[in-house]
Structure formats: structure tokens, C-alpha cells
Amino acid sequence: MCQYQDGIERLGIKPYKHGTEAAHGMAWLGEATTFPQPIGLACTWDTDLLKRVGNVIGNEARGFYKKNPAINGLTLWAPTVDMERDPRWGRTEEAYGEDPILTGKLATALIHGIQGDHPFYLKAVASLKHFIGNNNEVDRGSCSVSIDPRNMHEYYLKAFELPFKEGGAQSMMTAYNSINGVPANFNPDVNNIVKQIWGMDGFVVSDAGDVLGTVNDHHYVETYKEAVARTIKAGIDSITDDHDISKQAIRDALADGLLEESDLDIALHNTFRVRMRLGEFDPDERNPYAAIDESIIMQPAHAQLALETTRKAIVLLKNDGILPLKAEKVKKIAIIGPLADIVYRDWYSGTLPYAVTPREGIQAQLTQEGQTLIYASGSDHIKLKSASTGRYVQLSKENNNALSASSENLEDAEVIAITDWGWEGHTLIANSNGLYVTTDDQGLTASAQEIWGWFTKEVFHARKSDNGESVKFTTWNDRPVTVESDNAQLLAQDGASADGETFIIEKTRDGIQEAIDAARNAEVAVVVVGNHPLINGKETIDRPDLTLPASQEKLIQEVYAANPNTVVIVVGSYPFALNWAQQHVPAIIYTSHAGQELGNALADVLFGQYNPAGRTNMTWYQSVDQLGAFMDYDIIKSERTYQYFAGQPLYPFGHGISYSSFKYDDLKIYSSLDGAGKPSYTIQCKVSNTSEITGEEVVQLYSRAIKSRVKRPLRQLQAFHRLSIEPGESATVKFELSAAQLAFWDVTQERFVVENGEVAFLIGASSGDIRLSESIHIQGESIPPRDLRQLTKAVNFDDYCQIIIGDNIEGGDSVVATAPLSWVAYHDVELQADVTRFSARVLGDAGSVLSVHLDQPDGPLIGSCTMEDELNVWRTVTGQLQQATGRHSVYVVLQGNVRISTFQFS
Numbered sequence: 001m002c003q004y005q006d007g008i009e010r011l012g013i014k015p016y017k018h019g020t021e022a023a024h025g026m027a028w029l030g031e032a033t034t035f036p037q038p039i040g041l042a043c044t045w046d047t048d049l050l051k052r053v054g055n056v057i058g059n060e061a062r063g064f065y066k067k068n069p070a071i072n073g074l075t076l077w078a079p080t081v082d083m084e085r086d087p088r089w090g091r092t093e094e095a096y097g098e099d100p101i102l103t104g105k106l107a108t109a110l111i112h113g114i115q116g117d118h119p120f121y122l123k124a125v126a127s128l129k130h131f132i133g134n135n136n137e138v139d140r141g142s143c144s145v146s147i148d149p150r151n152m153h154e155y156y157l158k159a160f161e162l163p164f165k166e167g168g169a170q171s172m173m174t175a176y177n178s179i180n181g182v183p184a185n186f187n188p189d190v191n192n193i194v195k196q197i198w199g200m201d202g203f204v205v206s207d208a209g210d211v212l213g214t215v216n217d218h219h220y221v222e223t224y225k226e227a228v229a230r231t232i233k234a235g236i237d238s239i240t241d242d243h244d245i246s247k248q249a250i251r252d253a254l255a256d257g258l259l260e261e262s263d264l265d266i267a268l269h270n271t272f273r274v275r276m277r278l279g280e281f282d283p284d285e286r287n288p289y290a291a292i293d294e295s296i297i298m299q300p301a302h303a304q305l306a307l308e309t310t311r312k313a314i315v316l317l318k319n320d321g322i323l324p325l326k327a328e329k330v331k332k333i334a335i336i337g338p339l340a341d342i343v344y345r346d347w348y349s350g351t352l353p354y355a356v357t358p359r360e361g362i363q364a365q366l367t368q369e370g371q372t373l374i375y376a377s378g379s380d381h382i383k384l385k386s387a388s389t390g391r392y393v394q395l396s397k398e399n400n401n402a403l404s405a406s407s408e409n410l411e412d413a414e415v416i417a418i419t420d421w422g423w424e425g426h427t428l429i430a431n432s433n434g435l436y437v438t439t440d441d442q443g444l445t446a447s448a449q450e451i452w453g454w455f456t457k458e459v460f461h462a463r464k465s466d467n468g469e470s471v472k473f474t475t476w477n478d479r480p481v482t483v484e485s486d487n488a489q490l491l492a493q494d495g496a497s498a499d500g501e502t503f504i505i506e507k508t509r510d511g512i513q514e515a516i517d518a519a520r521n522a523e524v525a526v527v528v529v530g531n532h533p534l535i536n537g538k539e540t541i542d543r544p545d546l547t548l549p550a551s552q553e554k555l556i557q558e559v560y561a562a563n564p565n566t567v568v569i570v571v572g573s574y575p576f577a578l579n580w581a582q583q584h585v586p587a588i589i590y591t592s593h594a595g596q597e598l599g600n601a602l603a604d605v606l607f608g609q610y611n612p613a614g615r616t617n618m619t620w621y622q623s624v625d626q627l628g629a630f631m632d633y634d635i636i637k638s639e640r641t642y643q644y645f646a647g648q649p650l651y652p653f654g655h656g657i658s659y660s661s662f663k664y665d666d667l668k669i670y671s672s673l674d675g676a677g678k679p680s681y682t683i684q685c686k687v688s689n690t691s692e693i694t695g696e697e698v699v700q701l702y703s704r705a706i707k708s709r710v711k712r713p714l715r716q717l718q719a720f721h722r723l724s725i726e727p728g729e730s731a732t733v734k735f736e737l738s739a740a741q742l743a744f745w746d747v748t749q750e751r752f753v754v755e756n757g758e759v760a761f762l763i764g765a766s767s768g769d770i771r772l773s774e775s776i777h778i779q780g781e782s783i784p785p786r787d788l789r790q791l792t793k794a795v796n797f798d799d800y801c802q803i804i805i806g807d808n809i810e811g812g813d814s815v816v817a818t819a820p821l822s823w824v825a826y827h828d829v830e831l832q833a834d835v836t837r838f839s840a841r842v843l844g845d846a847g848s849v850l851s852v853h854l855d856q857p858d859g860p861l862i863g864s865c866t867m868e869d870e871l872n873v874w875r876t877v878t879g880q881l882q883q884a885t886g887r888h889s890v891y892v893v894l895q896g897n898v899r900i901s902t903f904q905f906s
Helices: 038-042 047-067 100-115 149-165 189-197 210-216 224-233 243-255 261-277 300-313 358-365 511-520 550-562 579-584 595-606
Strands: 016-021 075-077 125-131 171-174 203-205 315-319 332-336 372-376 380-386 392-396 402-407 416-420 425-430 435-439 444-448 460-464 470-474 502-509 524-530 566-571 587-591 662-673 679-689 695-705 716-725 730-738 744-746 751-753 757-766 769-778 799-801 803-807 813-817 821-831 837-844 849-854 861-866 871-880 886-895 898-905
Touching (some): 016 203, 038 100, 038 300, 047 075, 047 100, 047 300, 100 149, 125 149, 125 189, 149 189, 149 744, 189 203, 203 261, 210 224, 210 243, 224 243, 300 595, 332 511, 332 550, 358 372, 358 524, 358 595, 380 402, 425 444, 511 524, 550 566, 550 579, 662 695, 662 757, 662 769, 679 716, 679 757, 679 769, 695 730, 716 730, 803 821, 813 886, 837 849, 837 861, 849 871, 849 898
Parallel strands (some): 016 075, 125 171, 171 203, 332 372, 332 524, 524 566, 566 587
Antiparallel strands (some): 380 392, 380 502, 392 402, 402 444, 416 425, 425 460, 435 444, 662 679, 679 730, 695 716, 695 757, 744 751, 757 769, 799 821, 821 886, 849 861, 849 886, 861 871
16 A cells, blocks of 8 residues: 555565656656756647656656666656646746646656556556645745635636546546645545546555645644545555655554555555556567667667757747857857856656756857857855864865864965855855765764765855854754864864854955856857755745846856856746846856756757747746735735736746747637537638748747626637748647636636627737737626525625635535635625525634625625534534515624634525
8 A cells, every 4th residue: 555565475466656756857866868848848838748758757757767666666666737817926937837738748758658558558657746735845834825716727727627638647646735724645536526426446645744744744633544445535545755654554544443454445546446457467469568678778869869959948938139249259258156157956856867967058069260168157265264263164075075174374264165056045066075064963074975865964054243253153953163173173062052154255356256257258149047955945945036146146246247248047946027137138048957968959949059948937027025925825815826916927827939920820710519508619820031041940829708697817828839831831730629728717606608799819829919909709608696595505606805715524614714804705696585594604703793794895784694503523503684576795894813614595
């Protein structure tokens, strides 16, 4: 029942592992082909490409499996399809963006590649992550996210639906968080929706440590036996947790009648069905994938695909004509910045077989005699002197590269390259050995080859004095760096002085000045900035802001002041607020941390060897002020993502330009009936390349309901197509759309509804660059007014104030008041003259009040009920209603500590 399934020799069952990381290439198993981060894959907007990437991942998974089938399993924990409604999420690089259609289609394509095309046998298995509502890291293992039915069905579930129904994904992982008060591994939607409605016939796995976490972190149940029992009954088939504890908990649950053996049978049928389809129990000659061996890993064709993918993922955000550069005409180029000569791995990266840095990629393009590439990191080089002892920090190679404040001479002091990653986070490299300073939580040594690990121990928080001449350091876990009194070694011990040691900074090289000098001595300056994937935003850490670090902003500004011919390249795991650069710098390029071919792909775009066509997969906001509260998962009410955001973004969803220009015209819309007699629509247009260079365009189709019973998206992606068009040529782009794709979740009927009315179809180069539009009438249905004489779930509201959605031990969700005065609204209610009473199922404190108002929260009061005693169990309360007729909005106002699950007028 656990992640590492035991072998059973008498049955011919070998050990098997569920879960191998493969977000953008096989990870943690040795050298493997590495593609751009998933955020970069999504910026390609290319389903054919994603299928080919998935094919390579599946093939290399087979190669590693051949090497060690007991450890290198074929069930891959990818892709991540969580909806990224907020770009501050620390794991933004792992997913495919803020739109369910883009995410769903790209994930589906990757799954097809990973799992293969055979009708029975699977090459490998894709496990979708993380079901559901997982878009924050802070308190992820104990928090609950509040998601109402419309957001859930139209947005969060939609991203998972397509990869199951169209992609045939054979596995899924549940999330750490709770949803509406219920831990994700107890979520009834795993069975009710994923397995029953969508027909998923593979297996579901819990996230690492999360089943026992329902006791330890969520405190939702009191015992491990309850945790495993409810998890398995909820549809989780494989437990990723402490094996001994989990297995004993299952035995205890069986003994106490919390589980039946048949419950285990269901789970094991699901896991073994998938293992059988992987061909594990069949002769190799019957399995078309059994012959794939380790020679497939890192094939030259895979490296070529990595280059193609990295090129296609690059987004040209701005270009005032400076790009492309003419390699044969530029004599001096400066490449500047902390990311100019390095390629970083993220936590789910594999071991790169090689890595081409931006500096190396540009250098390879400069083949003319006399061409020069000038490099400056922009980082300071310093020596540190202990203020308490007056001695300099030096490195002891005899003592495992330990650092100590023991040198009396400035000449013997260690020179340290210090890089500022913002928000006080810094990394330090000792010049004498080129290694990062790190800590074992006792002392400091310059001994790390790279910044990498679950705990990023190469990060030091530098708290500088106002004049910048002295500094105090704390470690990744906020232990102060001190100087040991006996041997002067730098320590980072628990319980040390809260102040830590003060170090005097003596600068040996000024990074900004070197950058300015490099820019002044070049015809073009290329500044490469961005983030480190494991600093200030990663798994377990959400981003503090959308901006670049202040040091990088200053670097860009100083370089631009020295040389107006400046190109900014952002290598990053998420969108940034690049307001100053957008206003001043001639050209801006974005790419994710892109793996082995980063430098070659960037150089190809800079010099016009490749014409970029990547598109943003998220809205790039101007600042966090355009975002709501981080834990607000309601994109409709808070107007999140391009669908509902009415403000001016820095770059809209779907944005990206190229060196070509395109004209859109000849929009045509045809309606017909599909094979089931349901309406369908064909929307087509002509796209022409009006430039002199071959280019790719990503044609995007959006829809907008002109009038609706409810608040609908300002624009909603329905389809997209990336295609290449020759200069002066045209292509007809055609989209097929079913009427069902225009539906919204009607809370009054608890189903998707296509409304009768006008719908605008919008075609353009981005959500903010619509070139063609036309409205047509959709023959749908008219939604009748609400009848509150029917039992109404409180969560099926139309509007609310100061509430969250919580659990209900009787089943379903409840509306929970979070302020002294909270309310939920139900619009377009038909009130009947014979209605005189209301009843509600509630849980709350004595003195809490439910009141019913018309048309406004403080509108006419037509009924109320006071909780007269402590309601520590769910019960029904009733109250009188004054006579009211006609169509109204009904507001149920909650005063006090109270929650409501259902109510009814009678």
C-alpha cells in the first residue's frame, strides 16, 4: 500500500517504486536530458512539441528503469497542473500557468508522449499534481483553501479534467492543503469526480508525508488508523509516507473495523492494473516498450529537442528595433549580470549532461576576427574583518575549507564574491577554491559545488549597516554567524548570541562599477538577471514580491545609463514586475531556467538565428498592489488572472512578439450540429506574414458572454494554435468549438449550463491584443429564477462577504462566518406569498443570529432566528418569515460564530 511496494517472491511480484520525478526531464537518477522548467514549456504554447518532450521523458524513464527496476520506477510525478492564480506561489516554475485550457491541453500532450500510443501497454505513467487548490507554500501542510462551486468547477477542476478525459492520465497525486476544511487526501471528489465522472481507471497517490500529516499537521483526526482508513476510503491507492507507521496503522484500522479487506482490494486492483499495463508481468516480446534500454538516455536527438524547446520557450517581451543583433557587425558586446555565466538547476531538475551559459552561447556566435565579448558579473568582491577581534576571515584548506577570522594580514584574507538575491538573501563564493560558502549548522565552510538542496544552506542573510560598511550574517535557518573564541572559526550554532558577529566590509572589486565600465566599452550591453530557483521562492517558500532584487534593478539602471543600447534578459521561475525596464530599456527577453541549452537558445534569438514566438502563460502584473490577499482563491470576486482582471497589466496573458509582423483578417463563424445533435461552431480567420522573415505566430481564440445571469470572464481562452508562416504568405487558422465549451457552472441547478444569449468570439495575438471579433447568438437555455422552497446548499451563493467555506461532518460544505457581520446572497429569487417560515442546518455559539434581508445586506428584514443555546452539534433551527413576493435578491446575514450548511423556505 506504500510508495515502495514490497516484492512477493512466491507470487513472482518484484519490488516496485511509485513516484519518480520528471517535471522537465528525469530527475535525481543521474545525467539525463533536461528541458526548460514547466513554466517555460508552457510558454511554447505548442502541443506537438510537448508531446515530443513527453516522448523523450518516457523513453529515458524506460532507460533508467532498465538499469534498476526496483528503484527507478515508471510512474512519473509529472506534470503539475495546479492553477497558478497568484504568481507569488513559490512553485510557480513547476506548473503551466493561470489558464485551465492552456494547462490542460499542454499537460494532455505531455501525457500522450510519456504514456505512449499503444492501446494497452504504457511506456510510463504520468501522475498529475496536486489535487486540488494547491497554490501557496506557507502553511501548505495545515492550511485550508476556500473554493466555492463556480471557481471549483470552472477553474480548478477544469485543468485536471482535460488531462484525464483527453490525455488518459493513469495516476494523480493529492495536495498537502485542505479544501473547504477537508484534507485533500480525504477529498470526496477523488472518487466522486476523478474516478466516477471522469472515468480515471489508474491509481491515486498521496503526497509525501501527508497521510500522517492529517494527524500531525492538520489535526483533523486523532489517530493514524483513522487517517489511513479515511484516506483509502476516499480513493487514495498508494501512500507516500513512513512505511512502518503506515502499514501498522492499516493493520490497526482493519482490526478495529475502520477498514475492510475489500477496501484494500480496490486500491491494489488500481495500482496493479497500472503495473500490468506497464508490462511488468508479461514476456518482453509482448511489450513494445520493453526493449528500450539505457542507451536511449541522452541520445543526440534528445539534445536537439532540448535546444528546439528552449528556443520555442523564449518570450520576446519588448523590442524597439535593437534586436536581432547583427553578429557580423558588432565588434564589442558586454554581457553582464549574476546569471550571465551560469546555468542553475531547480529542485526537480535532473543532473545536466552539460550546460551552455548565456556567455558561452554568445561567445560561440562571435566568429569574426576582432570581435570581443566583455564579461562582468555585477557582483562585489570583498574581504571581511571581525569587528570584535580585528582579524580577517580566511579559508583553511587544511581544515576542510573552514572559514575563520584568524588572519592578521589583509593580504592573507579570503576574497569572497558576494551575490545579492534580494530580501537580504546572499550567496558567497570563496575565490581561492571557487566553492560556495555553506554551513552544517555548526561551522561555515567554502565547500559546496552549487546552490542546491531541500534546505538551501548556501544562502546567508546579510544585514548591512546604513552606510554599507559593516554587516551581520545569519544562516538559512536564521542562526547568527559568530566567531569562536578559541580558534576564531566562524560558527552558526543554535543558542549563539542573537546579535551575531559584526564584520567590516573591505571591497576589493566594485561589481556595479565593473558593469558600468563593461557597458561603456561595448556597442551593446546584454544584462542577464532573474532569480535563483532555490532562493526567495521555492517549494516551502512563497515569493515576498514580484520585483527583481533591488540590486538587479540598480544594475539594469546603471548599465542603461552607461549604454542605451541595452538588452535585458530575465532568466526566471516566474513573472516579474519589470516596470522601469519596460519604460526605458530597448529590448527585454524572458526565459525560464531552461536546462542544458539555455545559452545557445538565447544567443540564437539575440542574433536572429531563431525568430522568437514564445508567449506568456500568466499575467505579468505591474505590482503586488494589483493582486488581492495571497490566500484568496476566488478568482471571480477578487478579479484574478486575465479572465477577470480589469486593470492594466505589465504584459497580458498570451503576450509575446517576434521579428515578424502578422495581419489578421477574414473572420468567419459557422454553426452546425455535431453527431449528438448538439450545437458546435467553426471559427476561422486568415493570418498573413507581412514581414520579410519567416516567423511563428500563436493565434489565440477567446470568448466572452455579452450578458449572463452571473459575472463571467472578460475573456476566456478556448483554443490556440502555433504555426509558422513564410514571408508574404497566409494561412487559414480554424478552430472547432462545441457549445459545451461556452458553459458556466450554474449553482441554482448544480450543473454546467449553456445560456441562451450573445457570445463574442475574439481572435488575437494575446488576451490584450485582439485583432478580430464577432458576436453570435447561442441557442442555449434560460435559467429560471431560484426557488428557495427547495433545499438549498448555503455554498451555492451568488455573492458573499466575510465568509469562508468549511467542512461539515454531515457531508458537503458549509458557509462559515469570519467576522461579526457576514453574509451570503442568492440572486433572482422568486418569492411566493404562501412562504412563512425558514429552516437552516447550523452549528454555532449561543447568541448567534441568522437574519434574512431583501435586495441588500441591510435591506428589509423579513425574518431572523437567534441561537438560544450552545450548538456544539449540527441541528436545525427555524424562524418566521414576513410575507414577500416577486423577484428579489435574498441575503442571509450571519452574526456571531456560526456556520450554515443548508436552508429552506416553506
